[in-house]
Amino acid sequence: MKIAVLGGDGFVGWPTSLHLSDQGHDVHIVDNLSRRWIDTELGVQSLTPMDSIQERTRIWHQETGRKIHFHLIDLARDYEVFKQWLVREKPDAIIHFAEQRAAPYSMKTDRHKNYTVNNNVNATHNVLNALVETGLDAHLVHLGTMGVYGYSTIGAAIPEGYLPVGIETLEGDTVNQEILYPANPGSIYHMTKCLDQLLFQFYAKNDGLRVTDLHQGIVWGTHTEQTRKHDQLINRFDYDGDYGTVLNRFLIQAAIDYPLTVHGTGGQTRAFIHIQDSVRCIELALNNPPKAGDKVKIFNQMTETHRVRDLAEMIARKTGAKIAYLPNPRKEAAENDLVVRNEQFLALGLDPITLEEGLLDEVVEVARKYAYRVDRSRVPAVSAWTKDIAKTVEKDPEGTRLKSVG
Ligand code: NAD
Ligand code: USQ
Numbered sequence: 001m002k003i004a005v006l007g008g009d010g011f012v013g014w015p016t017s018l019h020l021s022d023q024g025h026d027v028h029i030v031d032n033l034s035r036r037w038i039d040t041e042l043g044v045q046s047l048t049p050m051d052s053i054q055e056r057t058r059i060w061h062q063e064t065g066r067k068i069h070f071h072l073i074d075l076a077r078d079y080e081v082f083k084q085w086l087v088r089e090k091p092d093a094i095i096h097f098a099e100q101r102a103a104p105y106s107m108k109t110d111r112h113k114n115y116t117v118n119n120n121v122n123a124t125h126n127v128l129n130a131l132v133e134t135g136l137d138a139h140l141v142h143l144g145t146m147g148v149y150g151y152s153t154i155g156a157a158i159p160e161g162y163l164p165v166g167i168e169t170l171e172g173d174t175v176n177q178e179i180l181y182p183a184n185p186g187s188i189y190h191m192t193k194c195l196d197q198l199l200f201q202f203y204a205k206n207d208g209l210r211v212t213d214l215h216q217g218i219v220w221g222t223h224t225e226q227t228r229k230h231d232q233l234i235n236r237f238d239y240d241g242d243y244g245t246v247l248n249r250f251l252i253q254a255a256i257d258y259p260l261t262v263h264g265t266g267g268q269t270r271a272f273i274h275i276q277d278s279v280r281c282i283e284l285a286l287n288n289p290p291k292a293g294d295k296v297k298i299f300n301q302m303t304e305t306h307r308v309r310d311l312a313e314m315i316a317r318k319t320g321a322k323i324a325y326l327p328n329p330r331k332e333a334a335e336n337d338l339v340v341r342n343e344q345f346l347a348l349g350l351d352p353i354t355l356e357e358g359l360l361d362e363v364v365e366v367a368r369k370y371a372y373r374v375d376r377s378r379v380p381a382v383s384a385w386t387k388d389i390a391k392t393v394e395k396d397p398e399g400t401r402l403k404s405v406g
Contacts, residue, residue, distance in 0.1 A: 001092040002025070003092065032072065044375065128199055146270075160299055211296045218270055241383065255319075255364050304352070
């Protein structure tokens with residue numbers, strides 16, 4: 001297949017591009033490199049030393065003989081350029097990773113809120129619009145988030161995208177319908193993913209576009225089979241307070257002897273998936289496209305759930321790290337349960353990698369190897385969800401009232 005990987009220079013996009021190229025697909029990365037610019041804006045860098053995208057693809061060619069092409073296009077702004085690109089390249093499938101994906105970054109200031117909404121909603125809409133306009137019947141696979149469902153405890157499992165409901169008619173009968181599970185975003189970033197869902201629903205219904213939406217949990221780990229092939233194919237690894245995600249952050253914190261930064265009581269339960277499984281799920285989704293006229297195909301792309309404080313305690317036991325219970329900069333439920341259905345990927349043959357010693361050790365090893373690149377002052381998460389929360393966090397940035405020894 002000829003596959004366009006939008007956002008293929010990013011944390012999930014890069015190993016996905018390598019995996020698909022390894023399987024013999026003709027891979028074309030489309031990226032505006034905005035994530036690299038955001039590193040510059042924030043004054044941070046990936047824990048792992050990343051080469052330029054051109055250099056990465058050159059090394060891949062040298063190691064495997066396979067070519068990955070790179071195209072510099074801003075999907076949110078360069079609609080005409082992208083449309084012409086589609087006409088020229090005619091991909092069979094498009095994987096869409098190209099969005100601003102950090103919740104804390106999306107909540108930093110009004111400018112960051114605007115940027116996230118403009119970038120994410122425009123990028124998604126431009127891709128859909130261009131597909132209709134060019135008449136290209138490419139299967140669109142989008143990386144969405146488990147966060148569209150929200151994290152309230154309701155005592156029921158979260159279904160894969162759709163909820164059967166009974167609606168009382170004017171005559172008092174009940175009609176049954178299947179609706180998108182009610183969206184309940186917890187940040188501006190997560191809200192853009194909820195808006196994406198409506199765009200997909202409309203274009204699948206109105207224009208018969210074939211769309212798969214993957215509601216993915218938090219991705220952890222760094223290496224995949226292909227990124228291990230050469231030092232310069234290494235994946236990016238975010239550890240800073242805006243882009244670092246919780247489990248990867250705890251692992252690097254343990255490696256640099258920094259107390260694990262648990263927000264609040266750490267009672268938040270979240271869904272997780274290893275980077276290798278994420279890449280594999282995308283391949284499974286590509287191989288099982290919906291038909292034109294079908295509703296959007298939605299998968300929950302996660303393999304296990306964990307409570308944040310349990311993760312911190314597990315890593316503290318393994319590594320001797322201390323735990324700091326910090327004032328939570330986010331507005332979120334202090335404690336929640338989470339049960340998620342993910343039967344579709346399991347039925348397609350996914351054999352989940354679960355959180356286990358070997359893989360955790362591997363990440364700690366990567367973290368130790370590159371610890372010299374860490375700027376400790378960039379570890380705290382300082383982006384607050386509201387002005388009132390900002391005041392609380394500012395008063396006690398180190399969590400001195402809450403700190404405990406792990
Ligand atoms: P990332 O920030 O590392 O990669 C995103 C890539 O998209 C970057 O290379 C960036 O330069 C590019 N991009 C952004 N806006 C663009 C635009 N307008 N035009 C062209 N390129 C653009 O993010 P990631 O961690 O690889 O996540 C990829 C996708 O998966 C995101 O959509 C994210 O919401 C989703 N996701 C990620 C996780 C996770 O834990 N990392 C979990 C669930 C879902
Ligand atoms: N948390 C801590 N300490 C930290 C960092 C985070 O306790 O140092 C807590 C947060 O308060 C939150 C939970 O851990 O309760 C998860 O935070 P996160 O930063 O790991 O994940 P999140 O902001 O939800 O976003 C990440 C990705 C996003 C993706 C989402 C999937 O950045 O792109 O959509 O995970 S999900 O969480 O399933 O919505």
